[in-house]
Amino acid sequence: MSQDAEKLIIFDTTLRDGEQSPGISLDATEKLEIAEQLARLNVDYIEAGFPVSSQGDFEAVSLIASRIQGPVIAALSRTHLSDVDRCWEALKHAQQARIHVFISTSPVHMENMLKMNEAQVLSETRSGVARAKEHTNDVEFSPQDATRTPLDFMIEVLQAAVDSGANTLNVPDTVGYGIPWDFGALIAYVRKNVSGDYVISTHCHNDLGLATANSLAGVAAGARQVEVCVNGLGERAGNAALEEVVMALKIRGDQFPGIYSQVKTEEIARTSRLVSRLTGYPLQYNKAVVGRNAFTHESGIHQHGVLKDRSTYEIIDAESVGQKGSQIVLGKHSGRHAFADTLSKMGITIVGDALNAAFARFKELADRKLDITEADLEAIVAEELGTVATDVYSLEELHVSGGTVGTPIAKVVLSSENGKVEASSEGNGMIDAAGKAIQLATGTKANLIGFSVSSVTGGVDAIGDVVVQLESDGIKVSGKGISTDVVEASARAYLNAVNRLARANARKATTPEVGP
Ligand SMILES: CC(=O)SCCNC(=O)CCNC(=O)[C@H](O)C(C)(C)COP(=O)(O)OP(=O)(O)OC[C@H]1O[C@@H](n2cnc3c(N)ncnc32)[C@H](O)[C@@H]1OP(=O)(O)O
Numbered sequence: 001m002s003q004d005a006e007k008l009i010i011f012d013t014t015l016r017d018g019e020q021s022p023g024i025s026l027d028a029t030e031k032l033e034i035a036e037q038l039a040r041l042n043v044d045y046i047e048a049g050f051p052v053s054s055q056g057d058f059e060a061v062s063l064i065a066s067r068i069q070g071p072v073i074a075a076l077s078r079t080h081l082s083d084v085d086r087c088w089e090a091l092k093h094a095q096q097a098r099i100h101v102f103i104s105t106s107p108v109h110m111e112n113m114l115k116m117n118e119a120q121v122l123s124e125t126r127s128g129v130a131r132a133k134e135h136t137n138d139v140e141f142s143p144q145d146a147t148r149t150p151l152d153f154m155i156e157v158l159q160a161a162v163d164s165g166a167n168t169l170n171v172p173d174t175v176g177y178g179i180p181w182d183f184g185a186l187i188a189y190v191r192k193n194v195s196g197d198y199v200i201s202t203h204c205h206n207d208l209g210l211a212t213a214n215s216l217a218g219v220a221a222g223a224r225q226v227e228v229c230v231n232g233l234g235e236r237a238g239n240a241a242l243e244e245v246v247m248a249l250k251i252r253g254d255q256f257p258g259i260y261s262q263v264k265t266e267e268i269a270r271t272s273r274l275v276s277r278l279t280g281y282p283l284q285y286n287k288a289v290v291g292r293n294a295f296t297h298e299s300g301i302h303q304h305g306v307l308k309d310r311s312t313y314e315i316i317d318a319e320s321v322g323q324k325g326s327q328i329v330l331g332k333h334s335g336r337h338a339f340a341d342t343l344s345k346m347g348i349t350i351v352g353d354a355l356n357a358a359f360a361r362f363k364e365l366a367d368r369k370l371d372i373t374e375a376d377l378e379a380i381v382a383e384e385l386g387t388v389a390t391d392v393y394s395l396e397e398l399h400v401s402g403g404t405v406g407t408p409i410a411k412v413v414l415s416s417e418n419g420k421v422e423a424s425s426e427g428n429g430m431i432d433a434a435g436k437a438i439q440l441a442t443g444t445k446a447n448l449i450g451f452s453v454s455s456v457t458g459g460v461d462a463i464g465d466v467v468v469q470l471e472s473d474g475i476k477v478s479g480k481g482i483s484t485d486v487v488e489a490s491a492r493a494y495l496n497a498v499n500r501l502a503r504a505n506a507r508k509a510t511t512p513e514v515g516p
């Protein structure tokens with residue numbers, strides 16, 4: 001780290017703004033558990049709550065203030081002196097505490113909500129900040145709805161806050177109205193026009209999906225604190241996501257020369273999971289950095305690249321954020337490289353025709369099944385290894401119809417060395433009809449002596465695993481078939497048994513008779 005390196009202060013507000021997300025209500029114990037994890041994550045500030053809002057929140061902030069070591073504990077307060085005093089009451093046992101005072105400065109908020117004019121807002125700012133300063137040396141001030149506040153008035157209010165004792169000036173984009181370059185310009189403007197010794201902070205909401213981008217634009221323009229929430233929680237569309245801002249800074253350090261955060265990024269995934277579990281807010285699969293897809297590859301070209309070198313398609317090392325390494329998931333877009341690699345990790349080595357045949361079956365299945373598991377692959381390979389290259393017949397087409405009315409009927413088209421054969425048959429059910437059609441098409445005369453079906457995998461798209469036993473002229477064979485469609489699995493099992501019967505008969509025919 002160069003001597004001129006500057007720390008970006010990470011002010012986590014998951015427990016305050018994050019908790020304001022509709023439907024989230026954390027009790028003191030849950031808040032403490034999250035605060036402990038935020039301390040392990042090594043954030044600089046934990047905004048633990050808004051003490052005046054309820055007795056429960058007051059107690060949660062007090063508990064966190066008295067228990068958490070490391071990060072500074074902050075809490076929010078309106079400008080009312082009684083709010084500020086209550087805020088301090090909750091914070092006073094912290095090793096280090098910050099009071100965060102706010103008031104709205106935009107015309108729409110002042111006129112319609114606060115019913116205050118500019119002079120009143122200025123006066124509230126001065127008195128609220130000054131009162132906070134009587135309690136602690138660390139005071140933050142926020143002009144709420146800053147991005148919709150006329151510049152001159154915002155500067156006047158911020159200057160009043162600094163003159164009254166604020167040492168952090170937060171610029172909230174309360175309604176997510178900012179656009180990166182215009183928000184960056186706003187930060188630069190504050191820096192230029194407010195005099196004194198203070199740190200500029202960003203607090204960006206995500207109404208236009210720009211919270212992270214705006215926060216970073218703020219940093220590039222001179223902000224040295226970012227207010228963020230784990231998993232991007234927060235009012236409405238949320239706040240800038242801690243994990244996104246921190247990782248953007250780390251991965252694109254070239255864009256933020258000399259600026260660093262002290263966050264232990266290896267703790268990010270664990271923090272994200274804890275917050276998701278305790279808040280009940282699930283993570284979207286494709287959430288940047290912490291989503292389950294963030295390091296998962298399903299398409300063949302990407303999988304091939306990642307198997308050779310993960311940096312072909314990943315800019316973040318999964319382990320650096322506490323996630324498992326790159327994940328290869330097999331699906332309809334996957335290719336042979338990933339297929340063979342997955343099998344080899346399962347201890348299965350197949351090459352040549354067997355691999356091609358298994359891959360073709362896998363693709364066919366993946367077109368219909370979303371989640372291909374190891375059990376599915378085992379079943380596919382077992383089937384192919386038992387049949388490849390030696391089958392007399394293979395299934396080309398299967399058509400079945402049936403239901404609660406009418407006679408079930410099936411038609412099969414099979415291919416063999418001698419070309420295609422086909423046959424149709426009625427049956428007691430669709431499976432019975434398919435079996436009979438296969439017997440007709442192959443000229444097999446056999447009795448069905450056993451039939452069982454089980455599910456290889458779970459879920460509605462589970463693979464059905466069917467075993468069929470046939471008997472003909474004293475020869476007993478069994479056949480196995482799998483598919484997401486149990487009728488198709490049965491037909492495959494039936495055909496597998498017919499093929500074995502054909503092989504058994506061929507062996508019998510070529511074995512010289514031994515006799516007297
Ligand atoms: C952008 C943000 O995230 S701001 C923080 C938002 N968070 C919350 O509101 C969560 C916690 N809030 C609460 O529990 C409640 O709103 C309380 C306890 C703070 C206040 O409850 P109530 O007294 O019933 O007031 P209510 O919420 O209906 O209205 C807000 C009042 O605060 C005033 N007010 C709002 N912001 C400020 C401020 N920064 N400074 C001073 N007064 C303010 C409003 O003008 C209104 O005043 P009025 O009651 O005299 O009309």
Ligand SMILES: CC(C)C(=O)C(=O)O
Pocket residue numbers: 017076102142144145170172173174175203205
């Ligand atoms: C209290 C302030 C900082 C806030 O949450 C906002 O303006 O969004």
Ligand SMILES: [Mg+2]
Pocket residue numbers: 017172174203205234235
């Ligand atoms: Mg907010």
